[in-house]
Amino acid sequence: MKRVVFSLLILIGLGMALSAQTSIFDRNCVSCHRREGVSLRRTFMNALLIYSGEQNMKAGLKYFLRHPSKETSVMGEEYFRTHRLKAPTTLTDSELDAALDTYWQRYKVIGNLR
Amino acid sequence: MLRSERSTLRRFLALYAFLTLALVLVASVLYYRSEERIMLLRRKAQVADYAADQIKRLRRLHEHFPRERTYPRDPRFRSAIYDLEHVQIFSTMRNNVVDFRRDIYRHDGVIHFVKLLDSYYLGAKYLFIEIPDDRAWFWTTLGKTALGAGVALFLLALAGLYLARLFLSPMRRSIELLDRFIKDTTHELNTPLTTILANVEGLDSAGLDARQRKKLERIDLAARTVSTLYDDLKYVTLESERPARDSDIDLTELLKERLLFFETMFRARNLELHTNLHPTVMHADRRLIARLVDNLLSNAAKYNRRGGSIEVTLRPGELSIRDSGRGIPPEVLREIFDRYARFDESEGGFGLGLDIVRRIAERYGLEISLDSEPGKGTEVKVLWKDAES
Structure with missing residues (x-):
């Protein structure tokens, strides 16, 4: 009985941890992009055109999220005629890393071609 | 060569x-x-x-x-x-x-x-x-490379032969010059040497006092030394290419004769001679075997110490001449049989002796074994396959 309760607790803990990680991305990125009407897929493909590799892209996006500017944005000049520049992120380093990991995993090309 | x-x-x-x-x-x-x-x-x-x-x-x-x-x-x-x-x-x-x-x-x-x-x-x-x-290009390239390499190797081999001749010509010229000089000298030595030896042998030493007899012995020794050298030079320059006249030689008798010839030299150097001669016959040119024996005996005497000894052993298939001289350093043993090679400049000679021994040995398929220990002496063995053994 004790073993069953212990296993359930671990599973619940893991589930919560996973949902917490996902929710960082969903809460802070998806909701905002949805509000602004900007496709996360589009930004990802734009970022891929510039940064190519996973680590390079994560580092580039992380810098942009901390210090947003039109010059370092992956969106073109056209975009800023209709959209404002986002405010710097308030997420911690580990939260930002977790959000970017989710972003990469959700939209990556590697493993999704046939 | x-x-x-x-x-x-x-x-x-x-x-x-x-x-x-x-x-x-x-x-x-x-x-x-x-x-x-x-x-x-x-x-x-x-x-x-x-x-x-x-x-x-x-x-x-x-x-x-x-x-x-x-x-x-x-x-x-x-x-x-x-x-x-x-x-x-x-x-x-x-x-x-x-x-x-x-x-x-x-x-x-x-x-x-x-x-x-x-x-x-x-x-x-x-x-x-x-x-x-x-890979079509590979086989074409391989063929071209092999052809090019073959032609290059052939041309370089021709150049190599030309260079080798060019490279060796100074050495060859020096040797030819030396050979010609020895040939001319040898020719001029013959008459005076024969005259000296004939006259020395013709003198009656019994009528001379001890001092005069000693002087006569020295003349005799010097003449015989020159005679041995003359025979060597004659062999090297004039007779080595002459066809051999092989016959059964009584080696015991030949050795006794040559030991008698060298008796004066041994006595002058105060050398003690030990012989152990068994009846032995060899099929060869007597003149050539005499040159071989003379050179070995001459070396045993020349490079011996005063008051030393010479042991001559003859048995079927083996002739051994051992001296108690200064020996030959191991580093020169390999070249000792080369023409004009001399490991000891203290004695006269042209360095022809062991070259003659080697050439005669090669002619009759004799094996020469040289065992030397510096300070103790040298033993030269001539080995052959005895017909009766």
Whole structure:
């Protein structure tokens, strides 16, 4: 009985941890992009055109999220005629890393071609 | 050709052959590489067109991803895309061992062309185009290389022979000069030497007092020494090519005769002679075997210490002459049988003695064994296969 309760607790803990990680991305990125009407897929493909590799892209996006500017944005000049520049992120380093990991995993090309 | 000449020629040719082979090998490798490069450059133009087509398709796929997920394929080639961090995004290539540093290269039966993308469609920085390497150029190049190397080796071998002759000619000229000098000198020595020996032998020493007899003995010894040298020179310059007159020789009798000839020399050097002579017969030219024995006895006396000893042992199949002299240093043992080789300058001579011994031994298939210990003496053994043993 004790073993069953212990296993359930671990599973619940893991589930919560996973949902917490996902929710960082969903809460802070998806909701905002949805509000602004900007496709996360589009930004990802734009970022891929510039940064190519996973680590390079994560580092580039992380810098942009901390210090947003039109010059370092992956969106073109056209975009800023209709959209404002986002405010710097308030997420911690580990939260930002977790959000970017989710972003990469959700939209990556590697493993999704046939 | 003398052994020293042969040895010099062998060393020269070995060095020449090594350098020639190295040169031809390096030239062949350079030619092969250049032909490979030319072939790759020819293929590069064709493969670059394939790459341009593939980039267009990648761009389309990038724009339509993920609605469209099928990687573009072309029957003319296989391809792969890698990101900036060298991580493979997708590949249809047969050989996925890739080199990011070269633009085109051959590997394991295929040719890889690498194109760097300006815009990283699908995240791809590197596009690899793979086409099969039919190796037709390889066999053509190999044939051309082998033909070129063969012609080069032939020409270099001719040059080598010419150089070898050129290289050896000063040495050959010196030896010929020395031989001619010895030949002329030998010819001039004959008459006065015969006269001295005949007159010394004709003198009645019994009527002389001890002092005069001693002087006469010295003249006799000097004349015999010159006589031995004369015989050697005559053999080397005039008689060595003469056909041998082989017959059964009584070696015991021959040795006794030669020991008698050297008696004055042994006595003058206060040498004690021990003989152990068993009846032995050898089939050879008596004159040549006498030269061989004379040279061995002469060396045993010349390089002995005063008051030393000489042991002469004769038995079927073996003649041994052992002295109690200064011995021969091990480092010169190898060259001791060479013509004009002398390890000890304290005694007269031209360094012909053991060269004559070697030549006569080679003529009759005799084995010469030389055992020497510096400070203790030398034993020379002449061994042959006795017909009766």
